Amino acid sequence: MQIIKALPLTKEAFAPFGDVIEISTAEKSHFINRGTTERFHNLTSAVAFGEDGHVIISMARAQPFAPPIFLTKMERHPLGSQAFIPVSPTRFLITTAPDENGKPGTPLAFLAAPGQGINYFRNTWHGVLTVLESVSDFLIIDREGEGKNLEEHQFTQAYQIEI
Protein backbone atom coordinates (compact mmCIF):
# COMPACT_ATOMS: atom_id res chain seq x y z
CA MET A 1 0.00 0.00 0.00
CA GLN A 2 1.27 3.44 -0.88
CA ILE A 3 2.10 5.56 2.15
CA ILE A 4 1.62 9.34 2.24
CA LYS A 5 3.58 11.10 4.94
CA ALA A 6 1.80 14.04 6.56
CA LEU A 7 3.68 17.33 6.33
CA PRO A 8 3.40 20.24 8.76
CA LEU A 9 0.70 22.65 7.57
CA THR A 10 2.29 25.86 6.28
CA LYS A 11 0.92 28.58 4.03
CA GLU A 12 3.60 27.92 1.45
CA ALA A 13 3.06 24.17 1.18
CA PHE A 14 -0.72 24.46 1.22
CA ALA A 15 -0.89 27.40 -1.22
CA PRO A 16 -2.01 25.39 -4.29
CA PHE A 17 -4.99 24.01 -2.39
CA GLY A 18 -6.20 26.71 -0.07
CA ASP A 19 -5.52 29.20 2.70
CA VAL A 20 -4.19 28.58 6.19
CA ILE A 21 -6.23 30.58 8.69
CA GLU A 22 -4.11 31.41 11.72
CA ILE A 23 -2.71 34.23 13.78
CA SER A 24 0.98 34.49 13.02
CA THR A 25 3.69 37.09 12.88
CA ALA A 26 3.60 36.76 9.09
CA GLU A 27 0.16 38.36 8.96
CA LYS A 28 -0.53 42.04 8.68
CA SER A 29 -2.59 43.35 11.57
CA HIS A 30 -4.03 46.53 12.94
CA PHE A 31 -5.49 47.49 16.30
CA ILE A 32 -9.21 48.06 16.78
CA ASN A 33 -11.43 48.70 19.79
CA ARG A 34 -9.18 51.43 21.15
CA GLY A 35 -6.12 49.23 21.09
CA THR A 36 -7.54 46.30 23.03
CA THR A 37 -7.93 44.01 20.03
CA GLU A 38 -5.48 43.18 17.26
CA ARG A 39 -7.23 42.32 14.01
CA PHE A 40 -5.53 40.03 11.49
CA HIS A 41 -7.49 41.14 8.47
CA ASN A 42 -8.73 38.99 5.58
CA LEU A 43 -6.78 35.76 6.01
CA THR A 44 -8.23 33.98 3.00
CA SER A 45 -7.63 34.73 -0.63
CA ALA A 46 -10.97 33.45 -1.84
CA VAL A 47 -14.29 32.94 -0.11
CA ALA A 48 -16.09 31.80 -3.27
CA PHE A 49 -19.72 30.90 -3.66
CA GLY A 50 -20.75 31.78 -7.19
CA GLU A 51 -23.66 33.76 -8.54
CA ASP A 52 -26.37 31.33 -7.50
CA GLY A 53 -25.10 30.72 -4.00
CA HIS A 54 -24.46 32.44 -0.71
CA VAL A 55 -22.09 31.99 2.21
CA ILE A 56 -23.34 30.12 5.27
CA ILE A 57 -21.85 29.47 8.71
CA SER A 58 -22.25 25.96 10.11
CA MET A 59 -20.59 23.88 12.79
CA ALA A 60 -19.51 20.25 12.90
CA ARG A 61 -18.68 17.79 15.66
CA ALA A 62 -16.04 15.35 14.41
CA GLN A 63 -15.28 11.95 15.94
CA PRO A 64 -11.59 11.07 16.12
CA PHE A 65 -10.01 8.52 13.78
CA ALA A 66 -7.67 5.94 15.28
CA PRO A 67 -4.54 5.10 13.29
CA PRO A 68 -3.85 3.49 10.88
CA ILE A 69 -5.60 6.11 8.77
CA PHE A 70 -6.57 5.16 5.24
CA LEU A 71 -7.55 7.45 2.40
CA THR A 72 -10.01 5.80 0.06
CA LYS A 73 -12.09 8.64 -1.30
CA MET A 74 -11.94 12.33 -2.10
CA GLU A 75 -14.46 14.99 -2.95
CA ARG A 76 -14.53 18.52 -4.30
CA HIS A 77 -17.01 21.37 -4.51
CA PRO A 78 -17.06 22.96 -7.97
CA LEU A 79 -19.11 25.98 -6.92
CA GLY A 80 -17.65 27.13 -3.62
CA SER A 81 -14.76 27.34 -1.20
CA GLN A 82 -14.99 25.56 2.15
CA ALA A 83 -13.31 26.61 5.41
CA PHE A 84 -12.82 24.46 8.52
CA ILE A 85 -11.64 26.13 11.72
CA PRO A 86 -11.52 24.25 15.05
CA VAL A 87 -13.18 26.08 17.96
CA SER A 88 -10.85 24.39 20.44
CA PRO A 89 -7.11 24.10 19.86
CA THR A 90 -6.62 20.72 18.20
CA ARG A 91 -4.49 18.95 15.63
CA PHE A 92 -6.27 17.67 12.56
CA LEU A 93 -5.30 15.92 9.38
CA ILE A 94 -5.89 17.38 5.92
CA THR A 95 -5.69 15.39 2.71
CA THR A 96 -5.80 17.03 -0.68
CA ALA A 97 -4.63 16.40 -4.24
CA PRO A 98 -3.99 18.27 -7.46
CA ASP A 99 -6.51 17.64 -10.21
CA GLU A 100 -5.39 15.38 -13.04
CA ASN A 101 -7.90 15.23 -15.88
CA GLY A 102 -10.89 15.48 -13.61
CA LYS A 103 -9.58 13.07 -10.98
CA PRO A 104 -7.36 13.56 -7.93
CA GLY A 105 -3.66 12.97 -8.63
CA THR A 106 -1.26 11.72 -5.96
CA PRO A 107 -2.58 12.92 -2.59
CA LEU A 108 -0.75 15.08 -0.10
CA ALA A 109 -1.39 15.09 3.63
CA PHE A 110 -0.90 17.99 6.06
CA LEU A 111 -1.10 18.05 9.82
CA ALA A 112 -2.65 21.25 11.21
CA ALA A 113 -1.27 22.40 14.54
CA PRO A 114 -3.49 23.78 17.31
CA GLY A 115 -4.52 27.30 16.32
CA GLN A 116 -4.66 26.57 12.59
CA GLY A 117 -7.69 26.32 10.33
CA ILE A 118 -7.98 26.05 6.56
CA ASN A 119 -10.01 27.25 3.61
CA TYR A 120 -10.09 24.92 0.61
CA PHE A 121 -10.28 26.75 -2.68
CA ARG A 122 -13.29 26.13 -4.89
CA ASN A 123 -13.03 22.84 -6.80
CA THR A 124 -10.10 21.43 -4.78
CA TRP A 125 -9.95 17.68 -4.11
CA HIS A 126 -9.90 16.82 -0.41
CA GLY A 127 -10.56 13.98 2.00
CA VAL A 128 -12.91 13.97 4.95
CA LEU A 129 -12.40 16.03 8.10
CA THR A 130 -10.02 13.95 10.21
CA VAL A 131 -9.33 14.64 13.85
CA LEU A 132 -6.96 12.48 15.80
CA GLU A 133 -7.08 12.99 19.54
CA SER A 134 -10.63 13.56 20.67
CA VAL A 135 -14.08 14.71 19.60
CA SER A 136 -13.57 18.19 18.16
CA ASP A 137 -15.91 20.96 17.09
CA PHE A 138 -15.30 23.01 13.97
CA LEU A 139 -16.74 26.08 12.35
CA ILE A 140 -17.50 25.61 8.66
CA ILE A 141 -17.86 28.50 6.21
CA ASP A 142 -19.08 27.30 2.87
CA ARG A 143 -21.71 27.66 0.18
CA GLU A 144 -25.40 26.98 -0.06
CA GLY A 145 -27.37 27.44 -3.26
CA GLU A 146 -28.46 26.06 -6.58
CA GLY A 147 -26.38 23.69 -8.68
CA LYS A 148 -24.42 20.48 -8.14
CA ASN A 149 -21.66 21.35 -5.69
CA LEU A 150 -20.26 17.88 -5.01
CA GLU A 151 -18.04 15.55 -7.00
CA GLU A 152 -16.65 12.38 -5.48
CA HIS A 153 -13.83 10.07 -6.45
CA GLN A 154 -13.18 6.58 -5.10
CA PHE A 155 -9.56 5.47 -5.33
CA THR A 156 -9.01 1.99 -6.75
CA GLN A 157 -6.36 1.44 -4.08
CA ALA A 158 -6.37 2.96 -0.61
CA TYR A 159 -3.50 5.13 0.58
CA GLN A 160 -2.25 4.97 4.14
CA ILE A 161 -1.52 8.29 5.84
CA GLU A 162 1.45 8.35 8.15
CA ILE A 163 1.24 11.03 10.83
Next chain:
Amino acid sequence: MQIIKALPLTKEAFAPFGDVIEISTAEKSHFINRGTTERFHNLTSAVAFGEDGHVIISMARAQPFAPPIFLTKMERHPLGSQAFIPVSPTRFLITTAPDENGKPGTPLAFLAAPGQGINYFRNTWHGVLTVLESVSDFLIIDREGEGKNLEEHQFTQAYQIEI
Protein backbone atom coordinates in the same frame (compact mmCIF):
# COMPACT_ATOMS: atom_id res chain seq x y z
CA MET B 1 -24.25 55.51 37.03
CA GLN B 2 -26.77 53.24 35.34
CA ILE B 3 -25.96 49.55 35.74
CA ILE B 4 -26.72 46.98 33.05
CA LYS B 5 -26.82 43.40 34.29
CA ALA B 6 -25.43 40.83 31.85
CA LEU B 7 -27.86 38.07 30.92
CA PRO B 8 -26.95 34.55 29.83
CA LEU B 9 -26.64 34.44 26.03
CA THR B 10 -29.55 32.49 24.55
CA LYS B 11 -30.94 32.42 21.03
CA GLU B 12 -34.28 33.71 22.23
CA ALA B 13 -32.96 36.70 24.17
CA PHE B 14 -30.44 37.62 21.46
CA ALA B 15 -32.84 37.14 18.54
CA PRO B 16 -33.51 40.86 17.89
CA PHE B 17 -29.79 41.54 17.51
CA GLY B 18 -28.23 38.51 15.87
CA ASP B 19 -27.62 34.78 15.82
CA VAL B 20 -26.03 32.60 18.47
CA ILE B 21 -23.58 30.21 16.80
CA GLU B 22 -23.27 27.05 18.88
CA ILE B 23 -23.72 23.30 18.81
CA SER B 24 -26.81 22.48 20.79
CA THR B 25 -29.55 19.91 20.89
CA ALA B 26 -31.90 22.58 19.58
CA GLU B 27 -30.12 22.57 16.20
CA LYS B 28 -30.97 20.35 13.29
CA SER B 29 -28.04 18.23 12.22
CA HIS B 30 -27.12 15.53 9.74
CA PHE B 31 -24.18 13.16 9.48
CA ILE B 32 -21.49 13.57 6.84
CA ASN B 33 -18.16 11.90 6.13
CA ARG B 34 -19.62 8.41 6.42
CA GLY B 35 -21.07 9.06 9.83
CA THR B 36 -17.93 10.34 11.50
CA THR B 37 -18.98 13.99 11.53
CA GLU B 38 -22.24 15.58 12.61
CA ARG B 39 -22.94 18.80 10.72
CA PHE B 40 -25.08 21.52 12.33
CA HIS B 41 -26.09 23.25 9.15
CA ASN B 42 -26.48 26.98 8.57
CA LEU B 43 -26.57 28.40 12.09
CA THR B 44 -27.05 32.02 11.08
CA SER B 45 -30.09 33.61 9.59
CA ALA B 46 -28.22 36.31 7.71
CA VAL B 47 -24.64 36.59 6.50
CA ALA B 48 -25.18 39.95 4.81
CA PHE B 49 -22.68 41.94 2.83
CA GLY B 50 -24.59 43.88 0.19
CA GLU B 51 -24.10 44.24 -3.52
CA ASP B 52 -20.80 46.10 -3.38
CA GLY B 53 -19.17 43.92 -0.77
CA HIS B 54 -17.94 40.40 -0.15
CA VAL B 55 -17.49 38.15 2.84
CA ILE B 56 -14.04 37.91 4.40
CA ILE B 57 -12.58 35.73 7.15
CA SER B 58 -10.30 37.44 9.66
CA MET B 59 -9.01 36.71 13.15
CA ALA B 60 -8.56 38.88 16.21
CA ARG B 61 -6.57 38.61 19.42
CA ALA B 62 -8.44 40.32 22.23
CA GLN B 63 -6.91 41.51 25.50
CA PRO B 64 -9.03 40.91 28.59
CA PHE B 65 -10.90 43.71 30.35
CA ALA B 66 -10.72 43.87 34.12
CA PRO B 67 -13.90 44.80 35.99
CA PRO B 68 -15.46 47.24 36.51
CA ILE B 69 -16.50 47.28 32.84
CA PHE B 70 -17.88 50.51 31.44
CA LEU B 71 -19.79 50.99 28.22
CA THR B 72 -19.15 54.41 26.72
CA LYS B 73 -19.52 53.90 23.01
CA MET B 74 -21.27 51.73 20.43
CA GLU B 75 -20.94 51.16 16.72
CA ARG B 76 -22.86 49.54 13.90
CA HIS B 77 -22.19 48.41 10.36
CA PRO B 78 -24.95 49.50 7.96
CA LEU B 79 -23.75 47.32 5.09
CA GLY B 80 -22.90 43.96 6.62
CA SER B 81 -23.34 41.39 9.36
CA GLN B 82 -20.41 40.57 11.63
CA ALA B 83 -19.73 37.26 13.37
CA PHE B 84 -17.33 36.64 16.27
CA ILE B 85 -16.53 33.06 17.24
CA PRO B 86 -13.82 32.23 19.81
CA VAL B 87 -11.31 29.59 18.67
CA SER B 88 -10.76 28.49 22.28
CA PRO B 89 -13.59 27.93 24.72
CA THR B 90 -13.99 31.22 26.55
CA ARG B 91 -16.62 33.48 28.09
CA PHE B 92 -17.06 36.88 26.52
CA LEU B 93 -19.29 39.85 27.04
CA ILE B 94 -21.62 41.22 24.38
CA THR B 95 -23.29 44.61 24.52
CA THR B 96 -25.97 45.64 22.08
CA ALA B 97 -28.94 47.99 21.86
CA PRO B 98 -32.08 48.55 19.85
CA ASP B 99 -31.98 51.49 17.50
CA GLU B 100 -33.94 54.56 18.56
CA ASN B 101 -34.08 57.26 15.90
CA GLY B 102 -30.59 56.54 14.63
CA LYS B 103 -29.01 56.15 18.07
CA PRO B 104 -28.64 53.21 20.42
CA GLY B 105 -31.45 52.92 22.97
CA THR B 106 -30.95 51.39 26.42
CA PRO B 107 -28.16 48.80 26.09
CA LEU B 108 -28.42 45.11 26.90
CA ALA B 109 -25.52 42.91 27.92
CA PHE B 110 -25.13 39.17 27.36
CA LEU B 111 -22.51 36.79 28.66
CA ALA B 112 -21.51 34.13 26.12
CA ALA B 113 -20.59 30.76 27.61
CA PRO B 114 -17.64 28.69 26.34
CA GLY B 115 -18.69 27.15 23.00
CA GLN B 116 -20.85 30.07 21.92
CA GLY B 117 -20.22 32.61 19.18
CA ILE B 118 -22.44 35.29 17.72
CA ASN B 119 -23.37 36.95 14.45
CA TYR B 120 -24.59 40.54 14.71
CA PHE B 121 -27.20 41.38 12.12
CA ARG B 122 -26.44 44.15 9.66
CA ASN B 123 -26.86 47.63 11.18
CA THR B 124 -27.09 46.44 14.82
CA TRP B 125 -25.62 48.62 17.56
CA HIS B 126 -22.93 46.86 19.60
CA GLY B 127 -20.01 47.52 21.90
CA VAL B 128 -16.44 46.36 21.50
CA LEU B 129 -15.33 42.74 21.75
CA THR B 130 -14.91 42.15 25.48
CA VAL B 131 -13.17 39.12 26.92
CA LEU B 132 -12.84 38.68 30.64
CA GLU B 133 -10.44 35.99 31.69
CA SER B 134 -7.42 35.94 29.41
CA VAL B 135 -6.13 36.86 25.97
CA SER B 136 -8.50 35.15 23.52
CA ASP B 137 -8.46 34.61 19.79
CA PHE B 138 -11.58 34.96 17.66
CA LEU B 139 -12.62 34.25 14.13
CA ILE B 140 -14.41 37.17 12.48
CA ILE B 141 -16.66 36.80 9.45
CA ASP B 142 -17.68 40.14 8.08
CA ARG B 143 -17.78 42.40 5.06
CA GLU B 144 -15.22 44.16 2.94
CA GLY B 145 -16.13 46.47 0.08
CA GLU B 146 -17.15 49.89 -1.06
CA GLY B 147 -19.24 52.27 1.02
CA LYS B 148 -19.26 53.60 4.57
CA ASN B 149 -19.79 50.59 6.82
CA LEU B 150 -19.23 52.18 10.24
CA GLU B 151 -21.35 54.43 12.42
CA GLU B 152 -20.32 55.28 15.95
CA HIS B 153 -22.17 56.69 18.92
CA GLN B 154 -20.66 58.10 22.10
CA PHE B 155 -22.94 57.93 25.14
CA THR B 156 -23.21 61.12 27.14
CA GLN B 157 -23.06 59.02 30.31
CA ALA B 158 -21.22 55.74 30.69
CA TYR B 159 -23.05 52.56 31.67
CA GLN B 160 -21.49 50.02 33.99
CA ILE B 161 -21.88 46.37 33.04
CA GLU B 162 -22.39 43.96 35.87
CA ILE B 163 -21.29 40.40 35.08
